């Protein structure tokens with residue numbers, strides 16, 4: 001007999017490894033300040049001046065209802081429909097947009113909108129560790145399906161093999177956390193064909209949730225295709241937390257496809273408000289909504305990020321590290337020297353360098369470096385990476 005509901009325990013079980021890592025890391029940095037912190041995607045430099053300016057400006061009330069309850073307000077939804085139509089080349093209407101508390105809020109909304117209790121949701125492995133607890137909270141089941149082991153492409157055979165009559169959503173995360181992979185239009189087209197076939201076979205629609213918070217963080221001129229462009233039964237979630245490197249400001253959206261059959265599009269549009277309200281008023285705080293057009297113009301320095309990626313990859317390669325070359329995101333993913341990421345991460349932590357062991361991604365041989373660090377931090381950390389590679393424990 002437990003006090004809390006089974007879904008609360010299931011969510012806790014799902015996030016337990018990450019939570020344990022988080023507490024160990026917090027205790028370590030409380031004791032000895034980090035030389036370099038490459039763990040979670042948090043800012044290590046002062047926020048963008050344009051972001052601060054916009055927040056200050058829009059926090060100042062101009063009308064009596066400035067801080068009234070807000071939902072899918074006409075101005076920001078119209079603005080975003082225009083932005084998305086230009087960026088993704090589809091004719092979004094304001095009613096296709098739901099303003100949410102970041103990508104988290106949009107993912108939660110998609111789960112509430114689409115999942116019956118007991119439904120299954122396919123997620124990438126390795127992949128972001130919060131799908132599992134969120135699915136558990138929705139009384140649904142996470143089905144991790146491995147990406148291709150070398151290039152981390154979508155493995156269509158593996159996805160086909162994992163689909164059952166309970167499969168309702170396939171999460172596509174491109175650019176992908178933690179590998180930085182961006183899926184080609186051809187790969188997404190092949191997935192779309194598979195899901196069309198499987199949906200028809202089972203008489204039940206399988207949706208794609210396109211988790212795109214890193215959509216604008218791309219390197220080397222690599223193009224981005226949203227799965228929505230090739231599969232109408234797609235919902236997009238987006239967050240400004242990555243491009244502004246300000247995840248403590250909860251601003252994002254869920255987008256409904258303009259290419260859905262009209263009756264289904266209208267149904268989802270109609271349900272937007274009720275689902276957001278039922279999910280604890282899942283709408284960004286009012287100043288963020290007013291600031292949206294200003295924030296849309298702001299971005300972290302992607303050229304600097306690309307430079308840091310190259311600096312780190314070059315240095316690590318010379319010491320024998322086998323890393324992937326990310327096409328996007330701010331992560332580097334690779335094999336831990338010695339093949340035991342927990343031991344490797346602890347060794348680095350003793351040297352004041354904090355990385356994420358692959359154990360938190362269910363890939364214990366690998367590790368992740370988050371490059372939201374400044375140049376000085378990267379330079380300070382390199383000798384420790386060199387030494388840790390020499391003495392794999």
Ligand SMILES: Cc1ncc(COP(=O)(O)O)c(C=O)c1O
Pocket residue numbers: 041101102103104105128173177211213239240241242247252
């Ligand atoms: C793949 C992925 N999806 C969604 C999110 C959630 O983004 P936000 O916290 O901005 O809502 C994250 C954040 O780390 C992520 O990495």
